[in-house]
Amino acid sequence: MGDTSGADARRPPRGGAPTRAAALILAVLGVLLLLCGAGGASAAPDSGSGPGTGSDEGGAAPPVSQSVRLADALRADPVYVTDQLPRVVPRSTAPAFAALAKTTGVPTYVLVLPDHGGSGDALLGTVHDRLGRDGLYVEVDDMGVAAAKAFGVRAPADDARTIALYALPYDAGPLRSFRVFTEAIASGPARAAHRADQLEKKYGNTGREVAPDYIDSTDRANQSFLTGIALTCLPLSVLLIGWFLRARRHRTRARGAVGGGGAGGGAGGGGGAGVTLAKGGRPPGKPDGRSTRKGAQGAQGAKDGRGAEDRTVRGGRVRALLPESAAALLLVLGIVLLAPQLFDQTTDSAASPPTRADLTARVDRVAAGLRQGAVYTDPESPQVLDAARLAELRRKIAAFRTGPIRLAVVPQLPDDESAGESEAFVTAVHARLAADGGGAPGTDAGKGSGGLYVVADPLSGDIDVYDYGLPLDDLRLTLDLPMAIAYDRSDDASDDNHLGDRLDQLMAYIAKVPHAAADPSSGPDQPPEAVSAHKLPGLFHGDFFPGLFVGAFGAAVLVGLTAAGTGTGAALRRRAGRGPRRAAVAEPPSRASTAYLAQAARRETDALATRFAAAAPDAPHRDTAWDCLDTAMLLLGDHDGDGDGREGEGHDGDGRDAGARAAESAAATVLAQAGLAALAGRPYLHCCTVNPLHGAAATGGAATDAAGPSDRVPSARRAAARAGHRCDGCRAAAARGPDALDRRRLFLPGPHGSWRPYEEASGPLPTARDGIARLIAGTREYTHVQ
Structure with a gap:
């Protein structure tokens, strides 16, 4: 053709201009024909009609392109x-x-x-x-x-x-x-x-974003764990720490709370019972005989009523724990009721729950495609296999005589019906294909539903192989499948993940797999599980129970930290120069139980006996201390014979009511305080009239005569004096108002759980308002009457 064209070009033209015009027209037509041919060739992969599976009778039809398939869908x-x-x-x-x-x-x-x-x-x-x-x-x-x-x-x-x-x-x-x-x-x-x-x-470029609306199962597990911790840690912490602090305060007061309120608290070192008094000569005017014998028995005799006191202590402690128990119960109820309101999420996604048809639609579509041909390519996805590659794969599949091979080029996505698990997908397709009777006659799909199922993901490039009944070594097809075939390991990036080349390598590899006994049950032959309606687990579920144990452990840790903190604080206060007894002392309560008063009386009297025995015969104010000790032991000695049993409600074994014994213990405590203060060189004539357990009065009116009865002072003057006999704490409370002062006033146990002012108590205690000397005289009169 080139020679002929050259010869024609050298010939002289015939007809002039018409000949050149005809040649130009022919040239333009030739160019148009070439362009049309090129356009048709380039459009060939996107053309065609049909199901998009690439399976005609001859096996040479190209797959329908993604854009054509989607355009057809939108047209409908x-x-x-x-x-x-x-x-x-x-x-x-x-x-x-x-x-x-x-x-x-x-x-x-x-x-x-x-x-x-x-x-x-x-x-x-x-x-x-x-x-x-x-x-x-x-x-x-x-x-x-x-x-x-x-x-x-x-x-x-x-x-x-x-x-x-x-x-x-x-x-x-x-x-x-x-x-x-x-x-x-x-x-x-x-x-x-x-x-x-x-x-x-x-x-846009701030890194900020709208807070998410939903939580996942991991977040719900964390919420359950936190709820379990709170349900045990908070109530147990309140209960145990409250019990610990009350017990510590009770022990502190029992060791010397009353002593700390007066002058004797810092002086007494805390003696023991059974101290033998070595009084160097009996001062004049002191009673002998019965008084001395009772003084020698005082410290030990107070133990006889401890059975009733222990019962009172136990009852008091139970009542004391009621606030903590109520608070713990309220915390439990609050957490149980409020936690579901705080963690109120019920779903983990905004998606609507799928129907059964939604979950089986893709499986049915792929199974129908594989029933018509050995190769199925997903028409919604980018087409990574051209017509030539598909034809070559079909030829190799047909040449494999061991059994059918079914290739599905379909994406495996986390949000598909099988949650991205290719084995679950193949299992469902195999079950559906078996239900439909296997490959259709007259196609290259193969008979039955068994064979090798190959899943190739056109998006990720992953390849998985599953054997359903062929006599091949399954391990060579699954665990031992070369990584270069299963995944795209190539360094050069490719839109098709070199899927065509790797499928060719797979076919060559399958042809070399040794035969083995057929396993018709290869793979879990069950359809994929139905998707839940995106419901979250319950709050009181799963990690909630481990959280209960962690919360209990956390409560124990908090109690330990509280104990360590209070102990460290007390030690630091002692090292800072505050006496060890003073650092542990709290102010006496305004409503003191019988057990508390009995323990305080024993401790203060024992402390006075120890200090008195150690004092020199010519020590200042020794006679005053003896008078206080002698009368205090008279009161405690009158408890001899008090048994554990009770004759009636609110009575001791000797028939006296518990209020009278509480008043005696309080009077003994006040006397012991005054004696300790006298031995320490700080004697006082009047105690606090608001609460005698507070010790020495800081202010006051005229003192009563220690040597004579107080009734020599007119009653009006005595009332005015008593109004002014207050300790520093009560004086400050009086400045704040009458209510603050009333809260510090001493009340003693009365019948049937009532409380009465100490001024109305039986025995010598009310005389403490008129001074220590009047209390000593009143005590001697009271004990001799008894």
Whole structure:
């Protein structure tokens, strides 16, 4: 042809201009023919009609392209929802998408597809070209609106997509994202542009985002664990720490609370019972005989009533624990009732629960495709195998004589019906194919439903092989499958993950796998489990129970820390110069129990006896200390014979009521305090009249005569004096008001759980208002009468 053309070119032309015009026309026609041929060749892969499985009778038909398949779907319905995302976008939600699409005011075409990793705008442009209709084209993936493009209509697609991106949390879901998108489209270009600009400034490059709406099962497990900890740690901490602090305060007061309130507390070192008094000569005017014998028995005799006191102590402690127990119970009820209100999430996703049809749609589609041919390629996904590669694979599959090979080029996604588990997917396809009777006659699909199932993911490039009944070594096909075949290990990036080359390598590898006994039960031949309705586990479930044990341990740790802290604080106060007895002393209570008063009387009297025995015969105020000790032991000695039993409610074994014994113990304590103060060189004539257990009065009126009875002083003067005999604490309380002073007044136990002022008690205690000398005289009169 080249020689002929050259010869013709050298010939002289015939006909002049017409000949040149004809040649030019022929040249233009030739170029057009070449262009048409090239266009037809390039369009061949996207052409064709049919199911898109690449399976004609001759096995040479190319697969239907992704854009053609999607354009055909939109031609039938302007909203297309994939069957590959039933866990987040079930196909049953298509009517909801369609209803929202109608609110935009322009023709809207919606594609709900898996994330294919490519350009959404490019896909929408190709689909628009194939469909040939103007309108708003929107692609939605498992996260929300992925791409939007307007063709021939006026719609703020970009601004609406920006609004849907930034105005919602990442877990809002595709349907809610599309709703916000359509609302932005319907609002108009100006308003959409303004809101998009605001959101982009707020969230665009700031790293900020809208807080998520949902939690997952891990978050619920953490909530359950925290609830369990709170349910045991908080109530037990209140109960145990309250018990510890009360016990510590009780021990502190029992060791010397009363002594700390007066002058004797710091002086007494705390003696023991059974101290032998060595009084160097009996001072004149002191009673002998009965008084001395009672003094020698005083410390030991007080022990005879301890049975009743122990019962009182136990009852008091039980009553003392009632506030902590009530608080702990309220905490338990509060946590049980409020925790479900605080952690009120019930679902882990915005997705609608899928129906059974949603979960089986893709399995049915793939099984139907494999029934018609040995190779099925997903028409919704990018086509990674061209016609030549498909033809070569079919040829190799047909040449394999051991049994059928079924190849499914289908994505395996976390949100599909099998949760991305290819084995569960193959199991469901195999079961469906078996129910349909296996491969259709007259096709290359093979007989029955058994054989080798190969799953190739066109998005990730992963390849999995499962054997259903062929006599092959299964380990060589699963665990020993070469990594270069199972995964794309190539260094050079490729859109198709070199899937065609690796499938060719797989076919060559399968041909070399040694035979073994057939295993018809290979793989779990069960359909995939139904998806739950995105419900979260209950709050009192799972990790809630380990949290209970951790909470109990935490309560024990808090109690230990409290004990360590209080002990360390006491030690630091002692080291700072405060006496060890003073650091541990608390102010005497205004409502003192019988047991408390008895313990205080024993300790203070024993302390006075010890100090008195150690004092020099000529020590100052020794006679005053002896008078106090002698009369205090008279009161304690009168408890001799008190048994554990009771003759009646509120009575001791000797018939005296508990209030009288409490008053005697209080009077003995006041006398012991005065004696300790006298030995320490700080004698006082009057104790605090608000609460005699407070010790010496800091202020007062005229003192009564220690040598004579107080009735020599007119009653008006005595009342005025008593009103002024107060300790420092009561003096400060009086300045705050009468209520503050009344809270410090001493009350003693009365009948049937009542309390009465100490001034109304029987015995010598009320005479303490008139001074220590009057209390000594009154005690001697009282004990001699008894």
